[in-house]
Amino acid sequence: MAAETPAHYHTNTPWNEPGAEPYIRVENVTKKFGDFVAVNDVSLNVYRGELFSLLGGSGCGKTTLLRMLAGFEEPTSGKIYIDGVDMAGIPPYARPTNMMFQSYALFPHMTVEANVSFGLKQDKVPSAEINNRVRQILDMVQLTQFAKRKPHQLSGGQRQRVALARALVKAPKLLLLDEPLGALDKKLREATQFEIMNIQDKLGITFMVVTHDQEEAMTLSTRIGVMNQGQIVQIGTPQEIYEYPNTKQVADFIGSVNLFEGRIVEDESDHVLIDSPEAGGRIYVDHGISSAPGAKVWAALRPEKIQLVKGDRGEPYNCIKGTVKGIAYMGNLSVYLIALDSGKEVKVTMPNQVRAAEQMIGWDDRVTLTWHANSPVILLS
Secondary structure, three states, rough: OOOOOOOOOOOOHHOOOOOOOOOHHHEEEEEEEOOOEEEEEEEEEOOOOEEEEEOOOOOOOOOHHHHHHHHOOOOOEEEEEEEEEEEEOOOOOOEEEEOOOOOOOOOOOHHHHHHHHHHHHEEEEEEHHEEEHHHHHHHHHHOHHOOOOOOOHOHHHHHHHHHHHHHHHOOOEEEEEOOOOOOHHHHHHHHHHHHHHHHHHHHEEEEEEEOOOOHHHHHHHHHEEEOOOEEEEEEEEEHHHHHHOOOOOHHOOOOOEEEEEEEEEEEEEEEEEEOOOOOOEEEEEEEOOOOOOOOOEEEEEEEHHEEEOOOOOOOOOOOOEEEEEEEEEOEEEEEEEEEEEOOOEEEEEEEEOOOOHHHOOOOEEEEEEOOOOOOEEEHHH
């Protein structure tokens, strides 16, 4: 399979269309295990053909929510609708869903072909149709030549594709994937992300992925729901989640971010001025936020949006000074750890556009950090 994004992938945005009907509706769903609240009053709409990711750390409730969609758990309260049908009391085998587990759960004594066809045989699908559907799906995931092998004769990436083929061959309307790439190494995981995107785009099936990996969610998803302590705290496209986080928790969880605490000095329609002792200066943002003067806020600034130059420069705003205390050369970019004169440490990333770029600024160099006025995001909590 070609490891490139389809040209039309992520171009449809049904969530922005007023008349669009959600394919999955989760309405005020709560799930308790004794006194522990795993999922807390979650509401969510997912549209047909989306590749939607639930993203969060361990214990945030994302897998429990996925299992309720699959029918392996029943909500304590609230409703789940799939394609307009209330799923209350409907067992997993009667739902228009299939689930791909993190462990892949392949039958070790069966060949690839037998693993993929197992569900169809259980459903008593005619043999000719089974053979045709298995052949088509193995071709799609590029496993035709491995059809007679058993799982122990395959690589991790190949086993992952067998599990995906087995889940897809039954043509579910909704495919649920629980940490589907967690067992793969970084390079294989990156390649497989694009394979999943291509397959989902070709088949048009709605995918819902549970993952703790921010990069994976950003790569795969039409939209992301960020979960924390049983609640969805923000829903948006990867760009919206990254560029416009709505809380400190989301900003800190998605990628890397520098947070500067401060208080508002001016808040006008065209700008905000923040006094931040942590930054060691004033932060100017080119839009207003309608908050009271003196209110405590945080300016979230991504490391790649900061410019780094040697020496001390002087600007009234968005200009802070420090000393280089660490450099990590990552190949395509370098990460700089800067100890500000205020005592706070910040990260700055810079692309290595020429060879040995990491040597242009060295350890213990005095540096000035600047950024554009539209780069910070102002957070109230």
